[in-house]
Amino acid sequence: MAAWQRVIGLFRRRLNKTDRQLAESYLDEAGLFLFNQMSYADQKHAVTVARYLLSEKVDTSGANMSLLIQGALLHDVGKVKGEISWWNRIRVGLIRRYLPRLRDKRAKRGEKGLGHALYVDLHHPDRGAYMAQSLGVDPSVVFLIRHHHDDAKEPATIELALLQSADAKN
Numbered sequence: 001m002a003a004w005q006r007v008i009g010l011f012r013r014r015l016n017k018t019d020r021q022l023a024e025s026y027l028d029e030a031g032l033f034l035f036n037q038m039s040y041a042d043q044k045h046a047v048t049v050a051r052y053l054l055s056e057k058v059d060t061s062g063a064n065m066s067l068l069i070q071g072a073l074l075h076d077v078g079k080v081k082g083e084i085s086w087w088n089r090i091r092v093g094l095i096r097r098y099l100p101r102l103r104d105k106r107a108k109r110g111e112k113g114l115g116h117a118l119y120v121d122l123h124h125p126d127r128g129a130y131m132a133q134s135l136g137v138d139p140s141v142v143f144l145i146r147h148h149h150d151d152a153k154e155p156a157t158i159e160l161a162l163l164q165s166a167d168a169k170n
């Protein structure tokens with residue numbers, strides 16, 4: 001998704017019907033609960049990653065597609081709706097990309113504004129995995145959520161490698 005589309009997405013509210021149907025066809029009740037508590041921008045990003053993985057652009061042979069698409073739809077559930085203002089969301093995106101060390105330094109739990117936004121951004125894989133695990137989501141999907149930003153040279157599973165590369169492109 002282009003940067004400008006992401007910015008416009010920050011002001012929209014609800015997924016369209018076909019995006020919604022995609023989420024509903026892969027997620028069970030617990031998964032949908034987690035998916036629904038994300039903001040529109042994060043839901044749209046998750047669906048875009050899932051669609052990309054389902055497209056012909058990606059060679060997914062050997063991957064467990066049900067697991068992979070659930071992981072795509074849920075990988076960012078640690079970002080809870082309403083926690084970060086649209087303004088801080090844009091700043092966090094820029095800091096993550098261009099000043100990653102500043103993110104580590106300024107991230108602070110419970111602090112208002114940018115510090116907390118950076119904290120959420122830094123810890124959303126662990127948070128999301130914890131939330132998913134608590135609701136009984138498949139452990140293999142929880143694994144994808146927890147490790148989707150890991151900096152491993154050789155990702156542990158084919159699904160993780162595919163998710164990481166799709167996430168980076170969308």
Ligand SMILES: [Fe+2]
Pocket residue numbers: 075076124148149
């Ligand atoms: Fe993420």
Ligand SMILES: [Fe+2]
Pocket residue numbers: 045075076167
């Ligand atoms: Fe993501």
